[in-house]
Amino acid sequence: MAELKGRNFLTLMDFTPEEIRHFLDLAAKFKKMKKEGRTHDGLKGKNVALIFEKTSTRTRCSFEVAAHDLGMQTTYLDNSGSQLGKKESVEDTASVLGRMYDGIEYRGFGQERVETIAEYSGVPTWNGLTDEYHPTQILADMLTVREYLKDEKGKKFVYMGDARFNMGNSLMIGCAKLGLHFVACAPKKYFPNEELVNKCRAWAAESGGSITLTEDTDEAVKNADVIYTDVWVSMGEPAGIWEERIRDLTPYKVTMEKMNKASENAIFMHCLPAFHDLKTEVGKEMGEKYGFNDMEVTDEVFSKYRDVLFDEAENRMHTIKAVMAATLGYEG
Ligand code: CP
Ligand code: NVA
Numbered sequence: 001m002a003e004l005k006g007r008n009f010l011t012l013m014d015f016t017p018e019e020i021r022h023f024l025d026l027a028a029k030f031k032k033m034k035k036e037g038r039t040h041d042g043l044k045g046k047n048v049a050l051i052f053e054k055t056s057t058r059t060r061c062s063f064e065v066a067a068h069d070l071g072m073q074t075t076y077l078d079n080s081g082s083q084l085g086k087k088e089s090v091e092d093t094a095s096v097l098g099r100m101y102d103g104i105e106y107r108g109f110g111q112e113r114v115e116t117i118a119e120y121s122g123v124p125t126w127n128g129l130t131d132e133y134h135p136t137q138i139l140a141d142m143l144t145v146r147e148y149l150k151d152e153k154g155k156k157f158v159y160m161g162d163a164r165f166n167m168g169n170s171l172m173i174g175c176a177k178l179g180l181h182f183v184a185c186a187p188k189k190y191f192p193n194e195e196l197v198n199k200c201r202a203w204a205a206e207s208g209g210s211i212t213l214t215e216d217t218d219e220a221v222k223n224a225d226v227i228y229t230d231v232w233v234s235m236g237e238p239a240g241i242w243e244e245r246i247r248d249l250t251p252y253k254v255t256m257e258k259m260n261k262a263s264e265n266a267i268f269m270h271c272l273p274a275f276h277d278l279k280t281e282v283g284k285e286m287g288e289k290y291g292f293n294d295m296e297v298t299d300e301v302f303s304k305y306r307d308v309l310f311d312e313a314e315n316r317m318h319t320i321k322a323v324m325a326a327t328l329g330y331e332g
Pocket of ligand 2: 165166167230234235273
């Protein structure tokens with residue numbers, strides 16, 4: 001799709017449903033090529049910079065593996081290894097990187113930072129997660145929905161938890177554009193902001209989808225095709241809010257009881273990492289302090305849907321590859 005060449009990938013709001021579907025189709029094509037051992041390195045000679053102001057496993061590895069598969073070289077920059085923010089402004093850093101690299105990935109805090117990088121670098125810039133949006137994750141999620149439920153259109157997609165941060169916002173946008181019935185299920189104070197909800201309702205009206213906000217978990221999970229959750233405290237948020245989040249969001253934990261009320265073929269999804277047991281520093285600390293074995297999802301649910309969850313994680317790589325390839329003008 002020629003019109004994707006040279007574009008930034010900052011939020012799904014900037015793309016039409018056809019363009020989003022094109023990314024998904026291209027990702028599926030690259031996935032097939034990779035599984036069949038067919039090379040797709042048409043971007044040989046190009047270089048991309050990967051900036052991570054927050055930590056990452058999936059997104060970083062996806063960008064690196066995908067870039068290498070496409071024939072490109074990568075440079076990883078984190079807080080400790082560059083001047084960004086401390087000795088050099090975002091604007092000046094972007095201006096430098098734009099002279100050397102063909103594309104730039106950014107993960108960090110406010111959305112305005114990735115927008116500034118796009119503006120000053122002049123090369124395609126990809127959002128690897130900000131406080132507001134996580135658009136590459138949504139492509140992986142939608143590819144996974146396609147693989148498990150055939151078609152994403154018309155599906156009831158329920159997000160439980162903090163629905164006003166990056167994952168809640170971006171899933172709502174993606175669902176609205178692609179014609180899914182999106183339900184944000186959370187206490188009112190965790191609902192996405194009204195301005196974004198209104199925009200999404202307008203897109204949903206065109207795509208045949210819908211947007212529902214509810215505090216009622218029974219109403220939400222009834223006939224759900226997908227039940228999705230995310231961590232209760234996101235990267236960059238203060239540690240002091242754990243107690244309040246645990247209190248507010250425990251009724252929205254994804255349990256087998258909730259999954260059993262969903263549609264027969266419903267799947268559970270999570271962007272990961274997940275607190276489904278006590279095998280992490282934070283999980284162990286919180287579990288011991290508040291007396292539980294899991295947080296946003298029980299280990300039972302996590303284990304039952306392991307295949308979906310790790311296919312979803314793998315799909316990060318195939319979809320990120322499609323984003324870099326299409327915006328750099330390579331269609332495989
Ligand atoms: N889902 C996701 O973005 O994972 P990472 O934080 O490991 O990149
Ligand atoms: N909401 C989470 C998503 C992690 C992929 C965070 O921002 O930490």
